[in-house]
Amino acid sequence: MRLRDYLVLGWDQLRRRKVVTLLCVMGIAIGSASIVVALAFGESVTHYSAKQMSYYLKTDEITVMNGGGSSETPNANGPGEYDITKQKLQLIRSLPNVKTAAAYENVGDLEFVADDSKIGRIDVTATDLGTLPDFGIEFQQGSPIDQDNVIVLSYTATIGLRDRQTSFSESARQQQARQELDIIEGRERAQIVPYPLYRKMIRLVRTVTLADGTTKTLEFPVRVVAIEKRPEGMSDRYLYFSQKTAYISSGLARQIREATAAASGNASAQITVGDKFDSVKVKVAPVDAVAQTDSLIQKMKLRTMNNLSRQESMSQEFVIVRIIFGGAGLFILFVASISIIVAMTMSTHQRRRQIGIMKVLGANLGQIRNMFVVESAMLGLLGGLAGILFAYWVVWAINIVLIRSSDSPSPDNAEILFISYWILPLGLFFAMLTGVLSGIFPAIKASRTDALTAIKREG
Template identity: 50%
Template structure:
């Protein structure tokens, strides 16, 4: 017999026993859909976590922190060491950053907001995957570059007060709370405009104090507040696929070192007593090194450490998370396999019952010359076809389940940016995997009935019938 003949016989038997075929196919469909959804769940978690990690942790970057100056010579981030780092092999770019504290600002006369001031070389921003939505880093010594979050949530004081009052008075109104929170995500046109920075030393951590206040609120109450007009020379583009909460919680203004020096002088004039606590532009808070490939990060990191500098990279975190993702996939995949194993029991029972119901057919085939191998092949092909049918239904069922889960998450997720069009997804390679296990389940489940059928005594089977 040809394999096509086995296929025709198998299809004929599946058509004859519609109820049994439907029940067995349903069991395989549920099992294969379970393993597809389970593996997709683990894959989606890994993908989502890696995407989130990619926004916060760059695996091709090395961060150098300022060491303890009392720990020995060469611990600080000096200009000579930075030049040595720039000359190292596989180093694409080096940028230094000095945190200047938080500042309030006003723009267009009445609109207010807050930003975290960071001194850096503006030209280096593009080398670290910062793209400009408006403007460029070459805006002049009095120009600042705002990140994507700094232009959001900028509104006048009265709007801010009304918004806060409505949120307090309508805490149980979910729809209204959602609309009020969305105000933080609305961008305000700031490019090429003049923003007034309020400079002072009143807040903890070197902050500038709330906008519009006459003093900084120090314990002594003697610090003055001064204003510094600057021009918005550029606005950074939102990183691709960045979550919304990351956007409106991250408000930064990058200032060139020349402007940073003026800011520090104004802060010294505003509060001379706090001059000793101000940051030094000669000692960056941190330096970030961009490496041409993640394969060379460890090598460059080792060379930098030889300069007696404290470094940190995210390779170990990536390896740790990859190990955790493997465990997640194994757990969910194992759960799906267990469900598929339970479903295979029904196939074994149904196919075994089929051998008793078809004893006469088997006996006649043996009398006509069918050997044991052909009898076994007939049952195994039939169970494999049952697996194909169940696996196909399982693929359709798994897509329905994934669509339903995504719909529930997007409907009840809540919060700006929490809902995404596709939280859970099925990668292309998972579908063949689900079909493979479905067919494998059918074949393995048909082995025992096939052996049982091949051992049927032909004469006895015909006489009993």
């Protein structure tokens, strides 16, 4: 018998036993859909987690800090051999595979005044403003420029500004404290209404304590040239209490520190600004070169930190997640295979006369077995195709639920859960394999049927 003959006989038997065929197909469809959805869950979790890990952990970046030598302590005479200096920064930038390197100086927590009526506080960092986009910072308004009289604000810096006239009164402070407590405990939703600061002139304010115990206020006017993009996936409550940051140029940082040192009269604070830095961020391409670049930087007597070890450990965890989801789908498919064994065994009992006649007409044992195995494989194929369609419906429904339950729906999360193309043939293969394996026992039993006994019992 040719394969075409087996297919015709198998299809004819499936059409004759519509109810049994439908039940078997449904069982395999549920099983194959389970394994497809399970693998999709594992793949989606891995993809989403890797994307988030790459975004937050910055696996292609190296953070460089001052070394751990004896000269790590502040030195009024200038930087030591374990400090990050201009020379070392230039050397880092000249290393192979280094795409960008930017130095950072912590200026401190400053107050700012906008429109002479609103005040806020920001944690200010000095760096090369032109390198901010290279390290993945996106902007909602404007773009950074390399000037000394400009500032780049985070999105959270535009939130929660206080009224300057009433902020110093005791009643205003108490009212604000009560409102923040209500927001923390969930009794009140934070009203995120960013204050329009883009392209406005604001004044950075630093209060200096003089030697006689009095205070002096220093002001530095700057223009807001860019505001960072609102962080995705963060609730309003989280944004309300998030750290408010800003970036300025190293030149402006020098002016602030020199003015502060001059006002305080502290000679020990007259450290040469710009000759050494608090830290350096290094962007490396390709990612595979991070370990080698990290080793070269350490030879400069500097400390480094990267997220390669965390990436490797999380990758191992993702493999475990895939195995768990895939194992759950295989177990469900195994349970579904029992229905095929039962159905094909019943079919063998019901078709004893047909099998007996085929043997009398010359059919051998192998042909009888092949007939039942092909029939089971066709059940697996039909169940697998139905399971793939059912899996797409399930994934579509889950995505709708996840999107509607999200606090900040966006086009980026329109397909949170997805089915990769490689999962489809794998799901179909397991469905057919289940059909074939489930049909082996009934096929062997059918091939051992005694022809004369079967014909006499059915006669």
